[in-house]
Amino acid sequence: MEFPQELKYTKSHEWVRVNGHTAVCGITDYAQHELSDVVYVELPGVGDEIEAGTPCAVVESVKIAADVYAPISGKVTKINTELDATPEAVNNDPYRAGWFFHVEMSDPAELDKLMEADEYKAHTETEKH
């Protein structure tokens, strides 16, 4: 399982890649593995204001639907429309081709509340049964 060092993570298994004032967000390798075969992703709309810690997208596997929580507050500037045709990218490449949306951060200080890779990795280990 991959935990890229350069990313920041939430307890609810989203990742953030910071790019200036923009945060690129998706779900982690651990999350895609737990969900297994992703068949549908419902994304927020471009221009939507999202608030850290609140549901802003839904990811559905064959078996279940799971909420995706905004890792950070701000305005959605871009969404990954490719996921409509190829939702399996979330499984195959969760940190690259499987990205969900870009957020123009309204409060970059929120980033400090997110976890580093090692901390997140430890967190996933406590979630396993």
Add this chain to the structure above:
Amino acid sequence: MIEFFGWEMPVQYSGILAEHRCVREHVGLFDLSHMGEFEVRGKHAREFLQRLLTNNLDKMHDGTALYSALCNERGGVVDDLLVYRRTEDDYSVVVNASNIEKDFAWFERHRPDGVELLNRSYDVALIAVQGPRANAVVGQVVSRPTDDLYYYEFRTDEIVGRAVTLARTGYTGEDGFEVYVENAGAQAVWDALWQAGKPLGMLPIGLGARDTLRLEMGYALYGHELTETINPIEAGLGWVVSAKKTFIGSDVILPLKKSGTSRRLRGLKLEGKGVPRQHCPVKAEGKPVGEVTSGTVSPSVNEPIALALVETEALDTPLSIEIRERDVPAALADVPFVPSRVFRRPKRA
């Protein structure tokens, strides 16, 4: 692993989609030991089952199986099950794991003198081999060819020295077998089938793919399409309800077979984006007219599909399924969603 009515069972081994496709294209191995098995014997056994079951045992010969509903006095479905007839006074009944205790109590409550009833659910294992290559797998380990064993027929046989009941039954829509064996022989039989199937691309199949496979066939799952408040006519099981006899619930159900019901189980295909799930409302012109009983994205046709109980009167109106407060258009679809490929006995000319 999840807990499934007291059994530890894997939702998936390698992945639901891979397992599903493996059964449709090659062959899969299922551990279904959670299913319940009752023995029903005695000179009044047949009469007793005729009284309990909606389907007609007159259709059965020795060595055949029959699918039926078991109903309460109000016509609701207590369970759906398989009956295997060894002789006219010796049957096995296979019931859903979730209903073992309820069903056994129901059988016991209605059992007359002269019928012996035995709950063998915790002594008997059930292993299924399903898929176009099932015959090639099973043929390697049984005592004689299976070419003359057709769908819904069974025989006794032996696998690695263990006595088994070998049935050409299943719940996937593919050709396949269900193998009943005493618990003590289960591991050996599983291993023998696994060794025979591995070179043919066989995978072990979990509960997740079992569900998507049956859903593509439009087969009912207890707790979804069937409950004690749904009658078999509504659930599309009129074909297992016999008008030629009386049974518990028949005075409610048989008139419905003629008159029709105010709601009916139908197949739906979503025409927009999303995944329909159990309890999603079905709507006609914005008004609720039913509810999804099961839904998924079909791994075979890669489209969102659902079974839903829908008001009969609304069936001519454009329908939609409400998914997370959004109405997504849906169209009635014929079931099965993919064609069945079971090994039917050729009709005599």
